[in-house]
Amino acid sequence: MSDATVRTRANDIPVYEFDSLAWTTPKPLAESRVAIVTTAGLRTDTVTLWSQSDEGFTVLPHGTNDLSFAHFSPNFDRSGFNLDINTVLPTDRLDEMAAAGTIGSVAKQHISFMGAQKDHNLATMRLDTGPAAAQLLREDEVDTILLTPV
Amino acid sequence: MYVDFPLGRPLGKPLDPEFQTSVITAAFALLNAPSGPVLVDFPISIEDSSSEMLACAIPPRFDPDLHEAVDEALGLRAAYNRTVEKHGRTSVGRSGTTDDIAGMIEVFIKLAAGTPLDEIEVPGGDHIAVAMDLRSYYEEAALSLSDHVPAARQAESWLYRATKLGELLHQAQANLKDSGAERRDWYYVMPSTHHRGD
Numbered sequence: 001m002s003d004a005t006v007r008t009r010a011n012d013i014p015v016y017e018f019d020s021l022a023w024t025t026p027k028p029l030a031e032s033r034v035a036i037v038t039t040a041g042l043r044t045d046t047v048t049l050w051s052q053s054d055e056g057f058t059v060l061p062h063g064t065n066d067l068s069f070a071h072f073s074p075n076f077d078r079s080g081f082n083l084d085i086n087t088v089l090p091t092d093r094l095d096e097m098a099a100a101g102t103i104g105s106v107a108k109q110h111i112s113f114m115g116a117q118k119d120h121n122l123a124t125m126r127l128d129t130g131p132a133a134a135q136l137l138r139e140d141e142v143d144t145i146l147l148t149p150v
Numbered sequence: 151m152y153v154d155f156p157l158g159r160p161l162g163k164p165l166d167p168e169f170q171t172s173v174i175t176a177a178f179a180l181l182n183a184p185s186g187p188v189l190v191d192f193p194i195s196i197e198d199s200s201s202e203m204l205a206c207a208i209p210p211r212f213d214p215d216l217h218e219a220v221d222e223a224l225g226l227r228a229a230y231n232r233t234v235e236k237h238g239r240t241s242v243g244r245s246g247t248t249d250d251i252a253g254m255i256e257v258f259i260k261l262a263a264g265t266p267l268d269e270i271e272v273p274g275g276d277h278i279a280v281a282m283d284l285r286s287y288y289e290e291a292a293l294s295l296s297d298h299v300p301a302a303r304q305a306e307s308w309l310y311r312a313t314k315l316g317e318l319l320h321q322a323q324a325n326l327k328d329s330g331a332e333r334r335d336w337y338y339v340m341p342s343t344h345h346r347g348d
Contacts, residue, residue, distance in 0.1 A: 046243025
């Protein structure tokens with residue numbers, strides 16, 4: 001069995017469908033402040049394991065290297081993250097792009113949710129924790145999000 | 151942008167800044183689309199290598215008085231420490247510290263011997279968290295015992311197919327399942343890619 005099998009199993013899971021899709025014309029990238037939102041289930045400690053029904057999020061201060069995988073699901077590779085945090089949370093790449101002027105700046109913090117949820121409608125995430133995370137990023141004047149799903 | 155990369159590696163390749171930057175650049179290019187929604191495939195696919203185990207040394211038997219899985223785990227401690235020192239992080243800690251690695255393994259020794267879960271004193275109270283800690287410990291140790299960047303899932307394949315702990319976890323999982331334990335309590339002992347017979 002491989003990732004292909006895992007993906008096939010996930011294909012039939014019904015998901016929430018929005019009535020309409022938001023579309024925003026973004027600022028030029030070179031003027032944009034960029035944050036990362038991942039579903040890798042990262043924590044700033046090594047103690048707390050994400051439970052399967054926790055649709056909350058963890059704030060990851062930019063530049064923090066000693067993060068840990070606390071994702072509930074065991075069904076994905078972890079060695080890439082162990083070797084190089086940028087495999088999941090590419091903060092070094094964003095720093096390089098900011099230094100090169102490709103993006104305007106990097107956010108002071110990033111966000112992690114956990115991608116293996118019991119509620120496939122993600123009601124809490126859509127109505128509560130998602131907007132709360134977005135508000136934190138707006139207060140940091142973030143314009144653009146890079147999503148890294150795990 | 152859809153990236154056909156191994157699960158757990160959304161940027162595709164660890165320790166490859168050029169490739170990672172190309173992925174981000176391609177995603178950011180979508181911001182120039184005049185209207186949406188937009189969905190494109192990244193042009194490069196990468197498959198996992200779960201069928202190929204990481205070529206990785208296993209410590210020889212050292213203390214015959216210890217259970218072979220405990221002896222093996224203690225033999226990996228130096229390699230684990232080197233990885234943590236090199237990368238500055240670890241994912242071990244949900245159920246205890248590495249100083250109690252023997253206590254973590256003892257949970258699965260008892261489960262593999264047929265002891266009911268509710269009769270076992272589990273560090274931290276959750277044997278699934280213990281299983282995740284043990285996986286992290288072994289996979290992080292493996293990185294210091296290998297001389298190359300492993301392909302996705304090779305390190306876990308080494309753990310679940312080549313080590314004494316892996317065999318112990320398989321037996322414990324089988325006993326839990328056969329005993330009628332809740333699905334959560336046996337299914338998540340290890341990745342489904344390594345389950346036997348379900």
